[in-house]
Amino acid sequence: MLLVHQNLGPDMARRNKLYEGKTKVLYDGPEAGTFVQYFKDDTTAFNAEKQAVIDGKGVLNNRLSEYFMNGLTTIGVPNHFLKRLNMREQLIRSAEMIPLELIVRNVSAGSFSKRLGIEEGTPLPRPIVEFYYKDKKLGNPLVAEEHIVALGWASQQDLDDMVAIALRVNDFTSGILFGVGIKLIDFKLEIGRIWENEYQRLIVADEISPDTCRLWDMETGEKLDKDVFRHDIGNVADAYTEVARRLGVLQQNNQPVTKPTLIN
Ligand code: UDP
Numbered sequence: 651m652l653l654v655h656q657n658l659g660p661d662m663a664r665r666n667k668l669y670e671g672k673t674k675v676l677y678d679g680p681e682a683g684t685f686v687q688y689f690k691d692d693t694t695a696f697n698a699e700k701q702a703v704i705d706g707k708g709v710l711n712n713r714l715s716e717y718f719m720n721g722l723t724t725i726g727v728p729n730h731f732l733k734r735l736n737m738r739e740q741l742i743r744s745a746e747m748i749p750l751e752l753i754v755r756n757v758s759a760g761s762f763s764k765r766l767g768i769e770e771g772t773p774l775p776r777p778i779v780e781f782y783y784k785d786k787k788l789g790n791p792l793v794a795e796e797h798i799v800a801l802g803w804a805s806q807q808d809l810d811d812m813v814a815i816a817l818r819v820n821d822f823t824s825g826i827l828f829g830v831g832i833k834l835i836d837f838k839l840e841i842g843r844i845w846e847n848e849y850q851r852l853i854v855a856d857e858i859s860p861d862t863c864r865l866w867d868m869e870t871g872e873k874l875d876k877d878v879f880r881h882d883i884g885n886v887a888d889a890y891t892e893v894a895r896r897l898g899v900l901q902q903n904n905q906p907v908t909k910p911t912l913i914n
Contacts, residue, residue: 672698673711673861685744686735689715693861695880697789702879702886709737710890711859713899716740718823718858727818729854730842745842745855748804751782751790752812754820755836759864760877762836765792771871779816784840811852812841819854827865830896832874835864860890 666678668685675688689708694701712734719731730742755762758772762780781798782790798804804812816839824834840856856862860875867874874889894900 673708674857679741679744683744684732685742686739687742687857688739689857690738693876693879693886695876697786700880704879704886706887707861707890710887710894711857711861712738712740714859714890714894714897715857717897717899718826719854721822721826722819722854725818725822727815727822727854728851730856742855743844743853745844745853747784747840747842747855748808748812748852749784750793750798750803750812750841751784752816752839752841753780753782753836754778754816754839755780756820756824757833757835757864757866759835777817777820779813808852815839815841815852815854819858823858823863826897828868831868832893832896833866833868835866837863860893865893 665686667675668678669676672694673690673692675690677686677688679685689712691703691705691708692701693704693707716731716734719729722729723731730745732741732743734740753762755774755778758766758768758774759770762768762778763770763772781793781795783793783797783803784790795806795809798809799806819839820834820837823837827834837858838856839854839858839862841852842855843850844853845851863875864877865874866872872889873883874893876886878884878889879886891900
């Protein structure tokens with residue numbers, strides 16, 4: 651298990667904190683158009699009713715999100731990742747966040763299984779993309795495209811682009827994980843806008859990590875994601891470490907990971 655101190659240190663204290671969420675902190679970046687994203691060890695579930703600190707989780711998620719975002723860059727899916735700064739921090743592009751969480755599902759699980767009465771583990775005939783309105787007070791409700799366009803959270807063109815991005819991320823990430831014996835059951839994606847002169851571009855933002863995905867071992871069905879914490883079914887850090895180990899992320903100890911590498 652990785653044991654890394656979460657002490658922010660003297661430099662961090664001087665930074666301008668923009669936002670602190672349950673699992674990450676956002677600081678002003680060194681240049682205009684950049685933020686520093688800090689990964690905490692804190693974890694929460696069930697609308698923050700359940701909370702814990704998991705030693706080393708932030709370090710693993712920093713690495714894993716870097717790994718997936720770099721992979722997306724290599725296949726031409728624009729995203730916020732610029733560079734890893736240290737064990738817990740990465741430099742990212744600032745984006746104007748669209749107030750939606752996209753969930754892509756390949757296999758029925760979690761809230762989808764509950765809502766529709768479909769047994770957890772049932773493969774879906776094709777990937778399903780859902781939208782949830784990001785509002786903690788409302789409990790992030792599921793919304794239809796109709797709501798999103800009518801209420802002005804995104805245009806119809808944005809929606810079409812977001813679905814296309816989500817499906818590309820799904821194909822890429824599923825493929826990478828398949829190569830190391832892990833099934834991508836579902837995941838959450840957040841998307842932001844950046845402006846290049848008068849043109850808008852959508853980019854993948856936030857994070858891609860075992861905190862935001864469901865990952866099941868293909869042979870045993872063992873859960874290697876946040877469900878381990880949600881349902882107390884093992885050691886969370888060990889599960890996340892296993893994902894990182896299989897992807898070869900932990901082998902390149904202090905070197906920033908630049909390219910996804912598959913190991914047998
Ligand atoms: N998810 C997330 N953040 C959220 C809600 C969901 O990262 O606020 C992820 C979750 O880990 C899972 C997927 O999105 O991989 C689908 O979650 P679901 O809607 O089934 O909700 P849950 O059962 O996790 O409450």
